[in-house]
Amino acid sequence: MSPASAEGPDSQQPHSPMSAMTREVLPSTPTVELDEIDLRLLGLLLADPRVSQRQLAREVGMSPPAVGERIARLERQGLVRGYTAIVDWSALGYPGLVYIPMTLTTDAQVPDVVGRLRDIPELTELVIVTGSYDLVARFRIRDHAHLQRLLLDRIWPIRGLQRIETLLGLGELVAERPANEVIGLPAPETSTEEPATPEAV
DSSP, X not given: OOHHHXXXXXXXXXXXXXXXXXGGSOOOOOOOOOXXXXXXXXXXXXXXXXXXXXXXXXXXXXXXXXXXXHHHHHHHTTSOOOOXXXXXXXXXXXXXXXXXXXXXXXXXXXHHHHHHHHTOTTEEEEEEXXXXXXXXXXXXXXXXXXXXXXXXXXXXXXXXXXXXXOEEOOOOSSOOOOHHHHTTOOOOOOOOOOXXXXXXX
């Protein structure tokens, strides 16, 4: 029997490029078990990443070294991945937000397509999706001319893209919520006491 005759009928069918996409997905972190103190520390860090360990220690009733060890453990476990500033994109000169759904060709080289997209500095997110498209990319742009250059010079030349659609954001209605709101962490308590007024003499 020849090798060709040993193959089933499905072997001649083109495979979806999405079958190779799982190798490009960023790894997920296993769920971390948290106690009440961990949750309080996480809520405080989300509210103010610049808070000192001494202040955190006062808030949770622990010593600063013990708090430092807990935070280090959360970092080692991958729960706390970094501390960053939240940038106002409009003030930075990139007020435009554009979403581009993409369909790949059946013979697309997925690592090449994903690599070319990752090399575009304006890319802020790239996800696999269900439905009629394979990927959705999100970009920050300055203006219409910037979008034109992005499409003509960086996206359309990528081999393996069969179809794309450009969805221009007209304005954000709900900004990305911080994790403490998504998972329902209580807001850090703030003092509501009025400062003491000196007595008249």
